[in-house]
Amino acid sequence: MERLHNYLGPSFAVAAEGLSSSFSSQPLDSVWERHSKLQLFCMILSIVLWVFCFTAAITAITISRTRYAGHKRSLSSRMTKDEAPGVSIIRPLRGIDSNMYENLASSFRQDYPLFEIIFSVAQPNDPAIAVVKDLIKKYPKVDARIIIGEKNVGINPKINNMIQSYETAKYDIVWVCDSNVYVDPGCMGRSVDKMMKPGVGLVHHLPFGVRPQTLGSELELMFLDTVHAKMYLFINWTGLASCVVGKSNLYRRSDLNKVGGLAAFGKYMAEDNLVATAIFNMGYKHEMTSDLAYQSLGSMTPSDYFLRRARWTRIRKYTVTAATVVEPFIEMIGCGLVASYGFNLLWNIHMLNFLAFHVVFWFLVDWTMYQALSGEKMDNLRGFLMAWCLRELAALPLYTYAVVGSTVDWRDQTFLLLRDGTVKALTSTPSTKATKTIVPGSPSSTPPSPTTAAFWANTMVPQSTQDSLRKFFRRPAVISVVRSTLAVIHFLVDILIKSQRNGNEDEDGELSDGNISEENVRSNVPEKEEILKLQKVPLKQRVSSSNIKNKKYAFDYDGDDSSATESELVLRRSSRLKTSGRSKFQKHATFESEDDEGRILMRHDRSAEEDELSKAVEPYLSDSLSRRGRTRRVDISNTSQFLSVP
Ligand SMILES: CCCCCCCC/C=C\CCCCCCCC(=O)N[C@@H](CO)[C@H](O)/C=C/CCCCCCCCCCCCC
Numbered sequence: 287m288e289r290l291h292n293y294l295g296p297s298f299a300v301a302a303e304g305l306s307s308s309f310s311s312q313p314l315d316s317v318w319e320r321h322s323k324l325q326l327f328c329m330i331l332s333i334v335l336w337v338f339c340f341t342a343a344i345t346a347i348t349i350s351r352t353r354y355a356g357h358k359r360s361l362s363s364r365m366t367k368d369e370a371p372g373v374s375i376i377r378p379l380r381g382i383d384s385n386m387y388e389n390l391a392s393s394f395r396q397d398y399p400l401f402e403i404i405f406s407v408a409q410p411n412d413p414a415i416a417v418v419k420d421l422i423k424k425y426p427k428v429d430a431r432i433i434i435g436e437k438n439v440g441i442n443p444k445i446n447n448m449i450q451s452y453e454t455a456k457y458d459i460v461w462v463c464d465s466n467v468y469v470d471p472g473c474m475g476r477s478v479d480k481m482m483k484p485g486v487g488l489v490h491h492l493p494f495g496v497r498p499q500t501l502g503s504e505l506e507l508m509f510l511d512t513v514h515a516k517m518y519l520f521i522n523w524t525g526l527a528s529c530v531v532g533k534s535n536l537y538r539r540s541d542l543n544k545v546g547g548l549a550a551f552g553k554y555m556a557e558d559n560l561v562a563t564a565i566f567n568m569g570y571k572h573e574m575t576s577d578l579a580y581q582s583l584g585s586m587t588p589s590d591y592f593l594r595r596a597r598w599t600r601i602r603k604y605t606v607t608a609a610t611v612v613e614p615f616i617e618m619i620g621c622g623l624v625a626s627y628g629f630n631l632l633w634n635i636h637m638l639n640f641l642a643f644h645v646v647f648w649f650l651v652d653w654t655m656y657q658a659l660s661g662e663k664m665d666n667l668r669g670f671l672m673a674w675c676l677r678e679l680a681a682l683p684l685y686t687y688a689v690v691g692s693t694v695d696w697r698d699q700t701f702l703l704l705r706d707g708t709v710k711a712l713t714s715t716p717s718t719k720a721t722k723t724i725v726p727g728s729p730s731s732t733p734p735s736p737t738t739a740a741f742w743a744n745t746m747v748p749q750s751t752q753d754s755l756r757k758f759f760r761r762p763a764v765i766s767v768v769r770s771t772l773a774v775i776h777f778l779v780d781i782l783i784k785s786q787r788n789g790n791e792d793e794d795g796e797l798s799d800g801n802i803s804e805e806n807v808r809s810n811v812p813e814k815e816e817i818l819k820l821q822k823v824p825l826k827q828r829v830s831s832s833n834i835k836n837k838k839y840a841f842d843y844d845g846d847d848s849s850a851t852e853s854e855l856v857l858r859r860s861s862r863l864k865t866s867g868r869s870k871f872q873k874h875a876t877f878e879s880e881d882d883e884g885r886i887l888m889r890h891d892r893s894a895e896e897d898e899l900s901k902a903v904e905p906y907l908s909d910s911l912s913r914r915g916r917t918r919r920v921d922i923s924n925t926s927q928f929l930s931v932p
Pocket residue numbers: 335338514517518521524526527528529530531532555556557558559560598599601602606609610612613616
């Protein structure tokens with residue numbers, strides 16, 4: 287200090303002294319002295335957790351900004367048919383998915399010399415068959431076929447559906463790509479380039495949610511494109527464990543056949559990560575390319591979101607138990623609460639001050655992450671913030687609900703997960719049009735609805751508790767509290783959106799131009815041709831008065847109406863129209879992309895409470911977020927025209 291004094295003068299020395307005393311070992315020493323060993327242990331653990339979460343996030347952002355910043359043309363796509371390794375694309379289909387035509391068409395448009403496409407459909411009356419037949423007609427030069435009918439090699443319906451395609455595939459490399467996934471035309475070439483690297487056994491693509499049309503899909507998007515993407519990229523970057531979601535995966539049959547082939551995984555629900563783990567355990571690496579697996583989210587209700595998330599958590603519970611235990615602590619609220627305790631002990635920072643900083647910092651990280659992956663600056667901060675808050679608030683209740691239950695719903699079927707990771711069917715659907723039937727031995731002849739009934743029935747909560755909870759929620763006082771809360775949410779959201787709309791005259795003007803009447807819709811039952819046409823409407827296409835009529839049907843077919851007959855669909859459509867006011871209809875119908883329009887469709891009948899919440903929040907939220915439908919990754923603008931809007 288004396289030397290400093292001499293060199294820098296007294297004022298600098300005073301400042302240096304102040305600094306050195308605030309960071310001297312003195313306060314730290316007292317931390318060690320003041321607290322018990324257990325407290326110190328918890329303090330260190332919580333701080334490590336916080337540092338881990340932000341390290342993971344910053345690593346993921348860096349990866350997003352580098353790996354996903356642009357595509358390189360692959361070497362293998364420039365090879366001749368004789369040189370290139372062949373690839374068999376397997377597309378398991380069940381019913382009509384959001385943006386299905388374009389998703390499936392993206393397989394036909396692969397820039398690669400040698401590949402075939404096999405579409406697997408379990409039931410002969412599946413409406414997906416019409417879409418596939420149309421595509422096969424449209425691309426006669428592409429080697430493509432449909433296999434109709436399933437083979438029961440286990441319980442997993444996706445495996446039962448695609449097992450024949452797997453077994454009869456022409457080539458060693460298979461690319462399993464889900465029906466709701468769109469890929470860039472260069473994806474196969476880049477993936478094969480990675481597959482050909484020594485020691486690589488599996489190539490996968492990061493799922494990235496796009497085209498949200500309802501509140502439920504906004505929540506799903508928020509999950510996929512923020513917390514999921516962060517952890518997925520980080521874990522895969524470390525390469526320490528297998529962490530693979532089966533939306534878009536390439537691997538060699540010759541490798542998988544060493545452990546019994548795909549059929550050996552039919553008894554599990556998490557077949558995707560188990561297949562990947564088997565390949566990982568053989569000593570092969572997993573690789574990712576610069577491609578995203580764009581998952582069209584369509585019209586999910588909040589309970590679709592809730593049940594899908596619960597299914598994923600439940601299937602992880604028995605397959606990656608340790609990661610499932612850690613999960614609540616890598617969520618914003620869990621991590622913040624724990625870390626605020628740690629920092630309070632260490633530096634005596636007030637927990638609320640820390641939490642405020644933590645929430646803002648976490649939000650900025652997620653926002654940056656989303657922008658880095660989407661490749662565009664996102665101007666709608668408020669809409670993003672609202673969806674983000676809702677998802678974060680729902681995360682821990684959802685986790686709690688998920689871990690206490692052991693049944694999962696997957697596309698109209700209910701399964702019971704067993705401790706060894708295998709699964710038992712509780713309900714089965716013999717046909718995509720038929721209603722569910724209960725397997726003999728089940729207690730009731732009416733299958734549980736995937737919304738409210740399943741919500742309760744799925745949990746392990748005893749019957750008496752369920753009854754008293756139901757009674758509780760039927761009390762007038764409780765109902766009025768819930769109503770008032772919804773009214774407040776509605777009011778706040780309304781104010782937010784209105785303030786956001788200020789000065790947005792263009793958009794408002796556009797909204798009032800819509801000219802759709804209920805009669806118009808009722809009197810037009812779509813034929814098969816029309817369904818196909820609708821699946822083909824690109825995002826780019828602006829709605830003109832002449833195609834508004836067709837667009838209306840896209841609302842209905844853009845979601846999962848796979849289990850409905852034609853007449854049921856008409857009924858559903860008209861009942862939706864009855865419940866949705868004309869003004870709302872106009873507002874949505876006159877947006878420029880399908881994204882913005884189809885939100886009238888709900889996959890399941892909603893419960894009254896859900897309707898309340900959705901009615902209150904959804905139109906504003908989706909509307910406000912819908913501008914993100916116009917964002918695109920800069921680099922895919924030439925090729926992925928259907929994801930871009932001028
Ligand atoms: C202090 C260290 C803490 C490490 C914490 C790691 C916590 C990871 C928690 C969650 C992972 C989230 C991302 C996984 C995607 C899950 C999606 C999913 O459930 N998909 C299923 C259906 O498609 C699929 O069958 C299951 C995939 C499971 C992948 C989970 C692998 C987790 C492996 C964790 C290894 C930790 C390595 C840590 C490296 C530092």
